Each structure stands twice: as structure tokens, then as C-alpha cells.
Amino acid sequence: KTFYLTLSALLSVASAQSHQYYFVNTLLTWTEAQSVCRRDYTDLATIESTADVDDFLRTTSGYTGKAWIGLYDDTINSWTWSLNDSSFYAGENSFRNWQPGQPDNYLGQQHCVQFNGSGGQWDDTRCLDTLQFVCYNGAVGGSPSYVVSNISLNWTEAQKFCRENYVDLASVRNQTENEIIRTLIGASTVWIGLYREKLWSDGSDSLFRYWADGEPNGPSGDQCVAGSFNDSGRWSDESCSLSLPFVCYKPTSAQSHQYYFVNTSLTWTEAQSVCRRDYTDLATIESTADVNDFLSTNSSYTGKAWIGLYDDTLNSWKWSLNDSSFYGPGEYSFRNWQPGQPDDYYGQQHCVNDNSLGQWDDAGCMETMQFLCYNGTVGGSPSYVLSSISLTWTEAQKFCRENYVDLASVRNQTENEIIRTLVGASTVFIGLYREKLWSDGSDSLFRYWADGEPNGPSGDQCVAGSFNDSGRWSDESCSLSLPFVCYKPSALLSVASAQSHQYYFVNALLTWTEAQSVCRRDYTDLATIESTADVDDFLSTSSNYTGKAWIGLYDDTLNSWTWSLNDSSFYGPGEYSFRNWDNGQPDDYYGQQHCVRFSGSSVNSLGQWDDAGCMETMEFVCYNGKYNISLFYYFVNTLLTWTEAQKFCRENYVDLASVRNQTENDIIRTLIGSSTVWIGLYREKLWSDSSDSLFRYWADGEPFDPSGDQCVAGSFNDSGRWSDESCSLSLPFVCY
Incomplete structure (x- = not known):
């Protein structure tokens, strides 16, 4: 193989500037270190590149031992299915059928799962063992179809075989499927698709690893990771109860937003729609540098303008204990509100108390009351400690x-x-609280309130920045009409983004799936390209190759469908993945059918769906929230393209209609009669590393090929422009 690398001086700077590391020379266990980092910084250090390793090493000049970082092992809760498609599981991705005493991670090396045919139970084993395996091959007549191999491979080879010849290694979603597989394999022991990776404390999905020779080596109790200051920052797994210094991080600020002042007076919701249509979103402001940029958008306006911060009194509640593995399906969203609560009285009630009836209401976080701490589990049950003192919610959180x-x-x-x-007759603080939300989903906690703000009342749930008060913020009624500020990622961000990927040209002819496997094994993934600066870096990986090379973009006609109304709280378990396809659909005829139409009571279809070209024009159905608890749909008998229909619905109602279950499907079918209409389902090509970048760089006439051409290549003789190709074609490829 030949590898070509492009790496500018700015790359290490950009990488360094995504994390600011802090060495803490206090001996603590991993869990204690995590608590300190989360309290005083952001979290224990996440390390995603060799440039990050260099920054980690620079945090201290005198220490030569090991220090905790954020990587850890969770033998119970970190299991993942190879088939990584949430719509496939409908809440069933947590089914397990472990043999008693399993998983035990024997000798610290058991990261894959075998299925024992004799009892239908599972245990963890080494991924390098060789076994027969079961592939999943889609559904036939509504039931899953499985294929048992007649060869023995290690887990990774088995995964590759199933993905190339069928769909993937078998997932087991429930006891019924477990029984089907047990019957199918007889007395054999086979691989299934369950495996696990170590996790980052901050939830990062980075697969970068920097193990010392012979690491990780177990034994099974060594589930936390330390970096060594006397071995070039290399990592080892250690017992989590060991006391070591540790390294925390905070994200560093960057001028990541290009702001645009729009001198049109609109409500907050109307402004959000315009920003999402013409830019990226309403302005997210994450630092005082961002405030200065916000102010520089207009030199003459002295009033207030909408930004992207808003309040959602129902859906923005969070638990203080922010560990997803702690919560089972549906448990994070459990609520037991007192009737009429939460009411955000005077716009100041952002914390929650639990009263003597076991019911909850929102309260001011600056009130003082007793509180309840969680102290782990005892005998399988949660252990709680009731305080004997009264504190504010923040003080209580710190105490616990x-x-x-x-x-x-x-x-x-x-x-x-x-x-x-x-708690008896007491009223106590529990860990539920809420923050205002950013329209673009940013988790920034930066706030820049004017004196006395936010001040309510409860109807003031949207935020404006003032051009005559140094950019300071106030909460306002969302129905107020104001100018507004939008943003796009800035030119400086484009440079940083370009240099956040270190590209590698691999001059070996492989199919797209084979190339993906090599990139994931030796680098991070196939190349994600998010800007023209990235295109330039892609081209500079090879000076003499003039053909095409695989990148990470691909098409999945079954699993990449998305609803226009992108609000997870709107969908119950399994509702986001409800589909009512007509027979043989979706078929992506001529590779151009990326939107979905709903056929009413016609001769050939009764409320069934098929994919269609988004540039076709037809009537459509908008969703407009609820009325007396029932869903409220509008049938619009104007012929528009899908994008025009989406724009119309967002500007006049809520969005194009989502269909979450058969009941809603029947309501829409009755509403539209014999018409065929747009609904809100559509799809985009996907990036292999799950990036949500919408940057596209198609060559003229692309994508145009028939539906079999579902993988994308960049051309070294056409300025890096892209074309869709058959995934089975053998080409060089670019990793990052």
C-alpha cells in the first residue's frame, strides 16, 4: 500500500484548539477524577488524535507517571449491535439473553458475543476466536431472514462477510428471534452482531486509540484508562480504584459563526424558519468574542434582535446525573408532575421538588429546601440519602x-x-432541572444576560440581544416582532474544519465496503468532506493519481429515511420508524427518488407510500400541532415540489406531516380521499462516520446513475468533484 499525507502546520493547532487540557496533580480514583473534571471543567480528557496526545503531554513538565483520561470500560452497558440503524430496532436494541454469570470479560479481552445453540444463551468471548456465524438478510413476509455460515471466521471477518453478501451480522431483538436462531443453528456456537468498545466519559464517539505495547491487557477489573507521561502518552488499562493524577479538558473557543443581521421584523418562530431556510439557524452565541461579532453585524440599529436561545417548559428537562447507561428504555423521560405543573411561575422555575404525595412541581432554583442524594445501588436497588440541611438546588447538587x-x-x-x-412529609429537591435551549441544538452554557434578566413572566420564552446594551440578552414574548440575526459556519471555521481531517490516500483497489473496513481499522473512517477546503486537502493527498477514489458518502435506500419534523420528543417508542410502504417500495427508480408520497383511496393503493422524485409537484399535508388532544392536519390542494411544500408548511403551520402509526395513517388517508400527497419523509445520502454534514460537491450531471450506484467517489481529474458509483467497483480510497 502507498500512503500519502497532507498535514499543514495549522492542523496541529486546530486539533489542539478543540480541547484545552488541564493537569490536576491530586491522587483520585477514576470516578472521583471524573466528578472533579465535570464540576470544574467539562470532563476527563477525550483524546482524538496524535496532536491531542502532544497537548496532553504538554500539560505538565515535571510528572513522569500515569494520569487518568476519559476512556473507560463498561462490561454491562456498552454493547452495540453491528447493524447500527435505530429504525430497525423500535426500542428493542437492549434485548439480552446472557448466560448466568455473563458477560465476565475474562482476562479483559472479551469484546464480542457468541450464541450457544444448545441453550440459546449468550456469552462474551475474544473477537479473534474463529466460529461459524449468522448473517441477517432482511425481512421476508414480515419475518427476519437469517443465513448460517458453513465456514469459521473471527468476528471482524464474519462482520465483513455478512455485510458484503447479506445485510450484516445478526441482531437479536427479542425472545422470538432468539428462538428462531437457536432452532436454526442446532448445537452450534456462532457469532452474532453484538460487540463493545470502550467509552469516552463525555460521550464522544471517537475511535482513536493510542495503546502502549501489550495493552489493553486486562485482567477484567482493569476498566479505566490512563495515559503515561514517560511512554510518549501511550495508554494502559488500569483498575478504576487506583489513585492517580488526572487530566481534564474544556473546549476552546473559536470564531465558528458568521453572523447575518436581517432587518425584517418577524416573530421568533418566523425568524427561525427564515434562518434555517437561507442560512444555518438563528444565531448561537457561545463566547464574548461571539457577542462582539453579533454586534458588528449592524452599525446603525440600536434595538433588540432575536437570537437562537429559547425556553421549552415541557421538553427541556434534564437529570443532573448525566449518564445514559444509568437509564433504561423510557426511564430518562419518566415524570410525575402535580396537576398543572410545570407552570414556570414568573418565568423563574427551573428546578424540581418532590412533595409528600410523591408529585413534582417546578420551583425556583434559589429557594432552599432539603434534598435527596443518590448513593449507588445496594443489593440491586437504588440507595438514597435524605439531607438534614436545606440548600439551594445548585448547592445541593454540589453537596451530593x-x-x-x-x-x-x-x-x-x-x-x-x-x-x-x-421523605415523609418533607418537600425536597431532586435532580431534575432545565436550561434554555439553542435552536441549532448546541449544548453551549454561555449566557450574557442584561441586569435583572431573565425576568419572565412565564410567556417570555424567547431571547433577544440588545444592540444598545453591549449585546446583553433579555427574555421576550416569542410573538413579538423583531429583526433577527442568523448564522452560517464562518470562513475561519471552514479553515479549521478543513484541517480537522488528516487525509490518507490508499493506493489499493478495493470495493467501497472493503475500503471502509480498512479505514476503520487503520484510521478513523473513509473520508468525510465538509467544505471546499476539505476538497483541496483531499486532492493534495496524491500528486500523480488522476482517477476516482472512494470517499465516505453512500446511499441506503431502506434505512436513511428522516422525518422533516426533527423533534425526538414528538415520537414515542417505535414511532419514528413507522413505515407503510407499498409492495416493492421504496425502489429509488433511476436513483432519483428521495421523497415520499402518500396515495389515498385509489384503485391500486390504500394509504400506502412510495418514493418519488422530490422535483415532482403534488398536493401535500401539513401538521399543525394538537387540538383538543387530537392531531391537527391540513390538506393543501396546491401543487408544489416537496421542498416548496416543506417551506409552506413550516411558514404557515408546523411542518410537513409525520405519520407515526397506523391510526395517523388512516386519519390522513380519510382526509385526502383519492389524492396523492407529499408527507414529511425524505432521505439524504449518509456519511460513513455518521457526520451530519450536508456539503455536496457533485460533478455535472451527478448523481444520475441507476439505483445500484449507491457509493460515492471523488475525482482527481475533475477538481475533486463527486460521482455515484456501484459499491462493488474496485477503486483506491481516502481515509481520515
Whole structure:
């Protein structure tokens, strides 16, 4: 293989500037170190590149031992299915059928799962063992179809074989499927698609690893990771109870937003729609440098303008204990509100108390009351400690984190009853609280309130920045009409983005799937290209090759469908993945059918769907929220393209209609009669590394090929422009 590398001086700077590391010379266990980092910084260090390793090493000049970083092992909760498509599982991705005492991670090396045919139970084993395996081959007549191999391979080879010849290694979603596979394999022991990776404390999905020779080496108790200051920053797995210094991080600020002042007076929701249509979103402001840029958008205006911050009194609640593995399906969203609560009285109630009846209401976080701490599990049940002192919510959170685990989360009615019994007649703080949200989903906690703000009342749930008060913010009624500020990623961000990917040209002829496997094994993934600067870096990986090379963009006609109304709280378990395809659909006829139409009571179809070209024109159905608890749809008998219909619905109602279940499907079918209409389902090509970048760089006439051409290549003789190609074609490829 021949590897070509493009790396500018700015790359290490950009990488360094995504994390600001802090060495803390205090000996703590991994869990204690995590608590300190989360309290005083962002989290334990996430390290995603060799440039990050260099920055890690620079945090101290005198220490030569090991220090905790954010990587850790969770033998119970970090299991993942090879078939990584949430719509496939409809809430069933957590089904497990472990043999008693499993998984045990024997000798710290068991990261894959074997299925024992004799009892239908599972245990963890080494991924390098060789076994027969079961592939999933789609559904036939509504039932899953499986294929048992007659050869033995290691887990990674088996995964590759299944992906190339069928769909993927078998997922087992429930006991019924477990029984089907047990019957199919007889007395054999086979691979299934379950495996696990170590996790980052901050939830990063980075697959970068920097192990020392012979690491990770177990034994099974060594589930936390340390970096060595006397071995070039290389990592080893250690017992989490060991006391070591540690390295925390904070994200560094960057001028990541290009702001645009729009001198049209609109409500906040109208402004959001315009920004999303013409730019990226309403302005997200994450630093005082961003505030200065916001102010520089207009030199003459002295009033207020909408930004992207807003309040959602129902859906923005979070638990203080922010560990997804702690919550089972549906448990993070369990609520037991008192009737009429939360009401955000005077716009100041952002924390939650639990009263003597076990019911909750929102309260001011600056009130003082007793509180309840969570202290782990005892005998399989949660352990709680009731305070004997009264503190504000923030003080209570700090007290619980320093002395126990955190303020109490309440995951279900059983735990609610335990707490009600424990607190008696008291009213106590629990760990539920809320922050205002950014329109673009940013998790920035930067705030720049004017004196006395936010001040309510409860109807003031949207935020404006003032051009005559140094950019300071106030909460306002969302129905107020104001100018507004939008943003796009800035030119400087484009440079940083270009240099956040280090590209490698691999001069070996492989299919797209083979190339993906090599990139994931030896680098991070196939190249994600998010800007013209990235295109330039892609081209500079090879000076003499003039053909095409695989990049990470691909098409998935079954699993890449998305609803226009992109609000996870709107969809119950399994509802986001509800589909009612007509027979043989979707078929992506001529590779151009990326939107979905709904056929009413016609001769050939009764409320069934098929994919269609988004540039076709037809009537459509908008969703307009609820009326007396029932869904409210509007049938619009104007012929528009899908994008025009989406724009119309967003400007006049909520969005194009989502169809979450058969009941809603029947409501729409009755509403439209014999018409054929647009609904909100559509799809985009996907990036192999799951990036959500919408940057595209198609060659003239592309993409145009028939539906079999579902993978994308960049051309070294056409300025890096892209074309869709058959995934089975053998080409060189570019990793990052």
C-alpha cells in the first residue's frame, strides 16, 4: 500500500484548539477524577488524535507517571449491535439473553458475543476466536431472514462477510428471534452482531486509540484508562480504584459563526424558519468574542434582535446525573408532575421538588429546601440519602456530587414510591432541572444576560440581544416582532474544519465496503468532506493519481429515511420508524427518488407510500400541532415540489406531516380521499462516520446513475468533484 499525507502546520493547532487540557496533580480514583473534571471543567480528557496526545503531554513538565483520561470500560452497558440503524430496532436494541454469570470479560479481552445453540444463551468471548456465524438478510413476509455460515471466521471477518453478501451480522431483538436462531443453528456456537468498545466519559464517539505495547491487557477489573507521561502518552488499562493524577479538558473557543443581521421584523418562530431556510439557524452565541461579532453585524440599529436561545417548559428537562447507561428504555423521560405543573411561575422555575404525595412541581432554583442524594445501588436497588440541611438546588447538587454520586434521579414509579416513603412529609429537591435551549441544538452554557434578566413572566420564552446594551440578552414574548440575526459556519471555521481531517490516500483497489473496513481499522473512517477546503486537502493527498477514489458518502435506500419534523420528543417508542410502504417500495427508480408520497383511496393503493422524485409537484399535508388532544392536519390542494411544500408548511403551520402509526395513517388517508400527497419523509445520502454534514460537491450531471450506484467517489481529474458509483467497483480510497 502507498500512503500519502497532507498535514499543514495549522492542523496541529486546530486539533489542539478543540480541547484545552488541564493537569490536576491530586491522587483520585477514576470516578472521583471524573466528578472533579465535570464540576470544574467539562470532563476527563477525550483524546482524538496524535496532536491531542502532544497537548496532553504538554500539560505538565515535571510528572513522569500515569494520569487518568476519559476512556473507560463498561462490561454491562456498552454493547452495540453491528447493524447500527435505530429504525430497525423500535426500542428493542437492549434485548439480552446472557448466560448466568455473563458477560465476565475474562482476562479483559472479551469484546464480542457468541450464541450457544444448545441453550440459546449468550456469552462474551475474544473477537479473534474463529466460529461459524449468522448473517441477517432482511425481512421476508414480515419475518427476519437469517443465513448460517458453513465456514469459521473471527468476528471482524464474519462482520465483513455478512455485510458484503447479506445485510450484516445478526441482531437479536427479542425472545422470538432468539428462538428462531437457536432452532436454526442446532448445537452450534456462532457469532452474532453484538460487540463493545470502550467509552469516552463525555460521550464522544471517537475511535482513536493510542495503546502502549501489550495493552489493553486486562485482567477484567482493569476498566479505566490512563495515559503515561514517560511512554510518549501511550495508554494502559488500569483498575478504576487506583489513585492517580488526572487530566481534564474544556473546549476552546473559536470564531465558528458568521453572523447575518436581517432587518425584517418577524416573530421568533418566523425568524427561525427564515434562518434555517437561507442560512444555518438563528444565531448561537457561545463566547464574548461571539457577542462582539453579533454586534458588528449592524452599525446603525440600536434595538433588540432575536437570537437562537429559547425556553421549552415541557421538553427541556434534564437529570443532573448525566449518564445514559444509568437509564433504561423510557426511564430518562419518566415524570410525575402535580396537576398543572410545570407552570414556570414568573418565568423563574427551573428546578424540581418532590412533595409528600410523591408529585413534582417546578420551583425556583434559589429557594432552599432539603434534598435527596443518590448513593449507588445496594443489593440491586437504588440507595438514597435524605439531607438534614436545606440548600439551594445548585448547592445541593454540589453537596451530593462531593459526598455521594449525585442528586437523585427518579426513573420509574417504583423509585418514586421509595422516595415518597423516605421523605415523609418533607418537600425536597431532586435532580431534575432545565436550561434554555439553542435552536441549532448546541449544548453551549454561555449566557450574557442584561441586569435583572431573565425576568419572565412565564410567556417570555424567547431571547433577544440588545444592540444598545453591549449585546446583553433579555427574555421576550416569542410573538413579538423583531429583526433577527442568523448564522452560517464562518470562513475561519471552514479553515479549521478543513484541517480537522488528516487525509490518507490508499493506493489499493478495493470495493467501497472493503475500503471502509480498512479505514476503520487503520484510521478513523473513509473520508468525510465538509467544505471546499476539505476538497483541496483531499486532492493534495496524491500528486500523480488522476482517477476516482472512494470517499465516505453512500446511499441506503431502506434505512436513511428522516422525518422533516426533527423533534425526538414528538415520537414515542417505535414511532419514528413507522413505515407503510407499498409492495416493492421504496425502489429509488433511476436513483432519483428521495421523497415520499402518500396515495389515498385509489384503485391500486390504500394509504400506502412510495418514493418519488422530490422535483415532482403534488398536493401535500401539513401538521399543525394538537387540538383538543387530537392531531391537527391540513390538506393543501396546491401543487408544489416537496421542498416548496416543506417551506409552506413550516411558514404557515408546523411542518410537513409525520405519520407515526397506523391510526395517523388512516386519519390522513380519510382526509385526502383519492389524492396523492407529499408527507414529511425524505432521505439524504449518509456519511460513513455518521457526520451530519450536508456539503455536496457533485460533478455535472451527478448523481444520475441507476439505483445500484449507491457509493460515492471523488475525482482527481475533475477538481475533486463527486460521482455515484456501484459499491462493488474496485477503486483506491481516502481515509481520515
